[in-house]
Amino acid sequence: MEDRKAVSSPLLGEQIVKITHESGLTVYISKKNYQAAYAVFGTRYGSLENSFEVDGERVNVPHGIAHFLEHKMFESEDGSDAFEKFSEHGADANAFTSFDRTAYIFSCTENFYSSLEALLEMVTTPHFTEQNVEKEKGIITQEIKMCEDRSTYRLYYNLMKALYSGYPVMIPVAGTVDSIQKIDADLLYKCYRAFYRMSNMALCVCGDVDEDKVMETVDRIIKKDKEVPAISFYPEETENAVTSIISDEMDVSKPLVAIGVKIPSEAKPETLEILCTAVFGESEEFYSELYENRLVNQYDIGCDAVRNAKTMIVECDSDDPHGVFERFLAFSEKIRTEGVSLEAFDRAKRIHYAETLRKYDSSVAIAEAVFDGFIDGSDFIGQAERYAGVTLEEVNALAAEVLKKEKVAMSIVYPKGCGKETENSRK
Amino acid sequence: MKIDERTLKKGLEFTVLPNEKFKTEVLVVNFQMPKTEKNIAVGNLLAKMISRGTKKHENTLKINRYLAGLYSASLNVSHIALPASLCLRISCSFLDERYLPGGDTVSVLSGVIALIKEMLECPLVNDSGEWNAEYMESEKNNLLDELRAQKNSKDSYAMLRLNEIWYEGYSLALNPGGTESGILAVTSADLSEYLDAVKKSAPVTLVYAGNFTAEKEKKCLELTDYLSNLRAGGKATDIDRSPEIPDIIEFKNVTEETDAKQSRMLLGYGVDKSKTNMYARMVFSEIFGGSPVSRLFTNVRERMSLCYYCQSIYRESIGKLTVRSGLDAENRDKAAKETERQLGLLCDSGNITETELEAAKKSLINNYKSIKDGNGQYASWYLGVKLGGLDTDIDGYIGGISEVTAVQVADVAKSVRPEISYLLAGAAKE
Numbered sequence: 111m112e113d114r115k116a117v118s119s120p121l122l123g124e125q126i127v128k129i130t131h132e133s134g135l136t137v138y139i140s141k142k143n144y145q146a147a148y149a150v151f152g153t154r155y156g157s158l159e160n161s162f163e164v165d166g167e168r169v170n171v172p173h174g175i176a177h178f179l180e181h182k183m184f185e186s187e188d189g190s191d192a193f194e195k196f197s198e199h200g201a202d203a204n205a206f207t208s209f210d211r212t213a214y215i216f217s218c219t220e221n222f223y224s225s226l227e228a229l230l231e232m233v234t235t236p237h238f239t240e241q242n243v244e245k246e247k248g249i250i251t252q253e254i255k256m257c258e259d260r261s262t263y264r265l266y267y268n269l270m271k272a273l274y275s276g277y278p279v280m281i282p283v284a285g286t287v288d289s290i291q292k293i294d295a296d297l298l299y300k301c302y303r304a305f306y307r308m309s310n311m312a313l314c315v316c317g318d319v320d321e322d323k324v325m326e327t328v329d330r331i332i333k334k335d336k337e338v339p340a341i342s343f344y345p346e347e348t349e350n351a352v353t354s355i356i357s358d359e360m361d362v363s364k365p366l367v368a369i370g371v372k373i374p375s376e377a378k379p380e381t382l383e384i385l386c387t388a389v390f391g392e393s394e395e396f397y398s399e400l401y402e403n404r405l406v407n408q409y410d411i412g413c414d415a416v417r418n419a420k421t422m423i424v425e426c427d428s429d430d431p432h433g434v435f436e437r438f439l440a441f442s443e444k445i446r447t448e449g450v451s452l453e454a455f456d457r458a459k460r461i462h463y464a465e466t467l468r469k470y471d472s473s474v475a476i477a478e479a480v481f482d483g484f485i486d487g488s489d490f491i492g493q494a495e496r497y498a499g500v501t502l503e504e505v506n507a508l509a510a511e512v513l514k515k516e517k518v519a520m521s522i523v524y525p526k527g528c529g530k531e532t533e534n535s536r537k
Numbered sequence: 538m539k540i541d542e543r544t545l546k547k548g549l550e551f552t553v554l555p556n557e558k559f560k561t562e563v564l565v566v567n568f569q570m571p572k573t574e575k576n577i578a579v580g581n582l583l584a585k586m587i588s589r590g591t592k593k594h595e596n597t598l599k600i601n602r603y604l605a606g607l608y609s610a611s612l613n614v615s616h617i618a619l620p621a622s623l624c625l626r627i628s629c630s631f632l633d634e635r636y637l638p639g640g641d642t643v644s645v646l647s648g649v650i651a652l653i654k655e656m657l658e659c660p661l662v663n664d665s666g667e668w669n670a671e672y673m674e675s676e677k678n679n680l681l682d683e684l685r686a687q688k689n690s691k692d693s694y695a696m697l698r699l700n701e702i703w704y705e706g707y708s709l710a711l712n713p714g715g716t717e718s719g720i721l722a723v724t725s726a727d728l729s730e731y732l733d734a735v736k737k738s739a740p741v742t743l744v745y746a747g748n749f750t751a752e753k754e755k756k757c758l759e760l761t762d763y764l765s766n767l768r769a770g771g772k773a774t775d776i777d778r779s780p781e782i783p784d785i786i787e788f789k790n791v792t793e794e795t796d797a798k799q800s801r802m803l804l805g806y807g808v809d810k811s812k813t814n815m816y817a818r819m820v821f822s823e824i825f826g827g828s829p830v831s832r833l834f835t836n837v838r839e840r841m842s843l844c845y846y847c848q849s850i851y852r853e854s855i856g857k858l859t860v861r862s863g864l865d866a867e868n869r870d871k872a873a874k875e876t877e878r879q880l881g882l883l884c885d886s887g888n889i890t891e892t893e894l895e896a897a898k899k900s901l902i903n904n905y906k907s908i909k910d911g912n913g914q915y916a917s918w919y920l921g922v923k924l925g926g927l928d929t930d931i932d933g934y935i936g937g938i939s940e941v942t943a944v945q946v947a948d949v950a951k952s953v954r955p956e957i958s959y960l961l962a963g964a965a966k967e
Binding site for chain 1: 632685691
């Protein structure tokens with residue numbers, strides 16, 4: 111028997127229907143009268159799962175296999191490509207893999223239910239052969255090289271290496287050119303059986319759709335699945351950053367900087383976001399001082415929440431990375447001891463209220479935010495209320511706990527020839 | 538609801554894209570200026586200077602706090618290079634006041650309009666008419682940094698170099714980031730002169746996308762009145778919207794090296810617009826390399842495993858088609874030959890299947906129908922076609938695309954001529 115209930119946000123006047131299908135699959139439906147409808151069908155399986163136990167066997171797999179598997183799901187047993195089916199219905203399909211998820215998506219303005227059927231069939235009928243796996247290696251090699259040419263990619267993964275000792279967020283999602291050579295059809299089937307279990311998966315739909323018709327399609331294609339997903343194993347993680355500074359060289363015009371703060375996994379995401387905005391946001395003194403003193407031009411902030419790895423990140427360009435780092439540490443210490451001002455806290459809450467509301471303006475953003483909530487165990491519909499419920503005391507308590515020198519690391523990408531620093535060095 | 542286009546006076550247009558579905562609204566004020574090398578540098582610096590501070594909000598901190606107080610309204614001043622002209626564009630995105638939390642009566646739209654006026658009317662200029670020298674120097678440095686940073690992204694840098702070589706000697710070749718000497722040469726007087734021209738003679742297009750109530754109409758018309766008064770006595774300059782493009786470009790084959798692991802291959806083609814149908818040109822590009830079921834994707838990527846992406850991009854405003862791919866340098870000839878082979882096959886309408894023709898049309902129609910799914914994207918699309926001199930009626934595009942035949946697509950393929958092959962060759966040392 112399926113369990114169906116409507117969950118709502120009184121603050122925003124929004125509602126989403128959540129259904130637990132008898133197969134174990136969780137289905138979310140957000141009804142919106144937008145032109146395009148959008149669907150995400152995905153699993154809590156990403157590049158973090160490199161070591162797991164399935165059928166009593168401990169399995170270690172090459173880096174990048176979740177992403178590789180995502181590529182191969184588009185091929186059918188009859189040799190056709192799933193893209194062909196979507197295009198016949200006029201739908202645009204795609205997929206993505208990250209640390210903690212793999213998702214298959216489509217958007218369309220007509221033929222929604224036939225496209226949904228194609229999506230569900232594609233993800234539930236894997237077809238891997240040695241030949242089609244080998245063929246994919248050339249394509250993914252080029253994807254990896256494309257990513258490796260991006261300075262932001264190097265900057266980010268180096269920052270993760272500086273912050274995390276074991277949790278595999280420092281390993282690129284797509285793996286490396288070498289690691290993907292070890293992938294074969296048997297390993298792909300093993301990973302599929304381990305993690306593409308219905309209790310580990312969600313379907314999130316947003317658009318002008320009929321709830322019953324969506325569930326009729328699900329009933330027709332998704333079978334009962336009593337299997338549970340495999341248990342993953344992760345290396346032990348340290349409380350503080352591994353090293354304070356890590357640097358590299360690339361063909362860039364000036365140094366690029368990413369400063370990260372390692373956050374305890376139990377920190378509430380909304381409290382963390384408000385802290386980050388209230389301290390390092392563009393409406394606050396830290397950024398203003400850097401900009402007015404010509405220390406930065408490009409500047410961005412964000413919070414990553416990948417299961418047990420939560421990170422607050424400030425990214426910028428600067429001719430003086432160490433000057434930025436010193437100011438970051440000094441400003442963090444000031445906030446840690448004195449706290450966030452009420453004005454900055456109020457500004458941050460307004461900003462996040464508006465950002466949450468903006469997500470409801472797009473079927474893509476709604477479906478992906480709902481899927482995010484499934485992955486991290488929260489629920490998107492309650493996000494505005496959770497932001498509203500955050501108190502200044504909670505923000506200051508988190509600041510006191512995390513804005514410590516030993517939890518901070520900086521990654522620098524210097525222009526070639528400007529001298530790579532040894533790890534942990536200080537100018 | 539239909540587009541409401543109003544010409545308030547010559548060179549002052551106001552368009553409303555009504556849409557009640559969304560919580561975020563958009564207001565764009567676009568000033569169109571002639572495209573010259575000097576104007577690129579001056580306009581780029583002006584965009585930075587007027588968003589750096591005003592007499593009321595003297596620095597970025599004060600501007601950012603003001604906008605945060607308007608529920609995180611965004612106001613972005615950019616200077617955009619179109620094929621034939623330049624645009625100083627003020628783009629604002631903000632919450633529809635219906636969705637402010639209970640009891641808050643802040644007028645977001647009025648607040649945004651007030652800041653737009655301040656930026657135009659009260660920039661940081663002293664009594665002697667000099668712009669803040671310290672800010673000028675720092676913003677010039679920022680522009681130089683951004684110009685030098687173009688090489689950081691190999692994909693966009695390759696496209697930039699392609700255009701510089703392909704259209705050498707024409708305004709299409711001008712780097713939208715300007716030149717180092719051009720940026721350094723900008724004076725305070727240049728900024729004042731450019732801002733004066735923007736206010737007094739540049740054709741203005743205002744676009745409002747959102748829930749357009751009578752109250753909002755009143756506020757927007759106050760802004761258009763203000764803009765109209767700025768140009769009292771000044772005549773709107775006629776801006777040429779058609780770029781100058783040589784009819785026949787002699788084929789160029791260029792290879793340059795860069796420090797990257799992957800090479801970027803770009804193939805440039807001219808399309809004969811005089812002998813082909815516009816909608817057929819769009820469908821042709823979609824079949825050729827516009828989707829995951831296109832000829833280039835299924836052959837160069839899927840069958841030959843040479844790359845992760847191989848796609849075609851068609852620009853109707855200039856009648857040029859670009860094929861782009863990232864691959865190993867030694868595979869350039871294989872990929873280029875396969876691209877030529879697929880182009881050759883499309884010259885025969887008998888090789889175009891009904892399935893691929895219909896799929897391409899559906900994909901394009903899907904894209905056009907989705908344009909209205911967001912006030913920001915709708916306003917951006919509208920300005921793009923309007924300023925490019927193209928039709929703004931979405932239904933017209935959908936109707937035209939649905940009638941395209943395989944014969945028309947083959948006619949486009951036959952009119953396509955290669956004009957340039959460019960390789961940004963990766964030569965990274967591990």
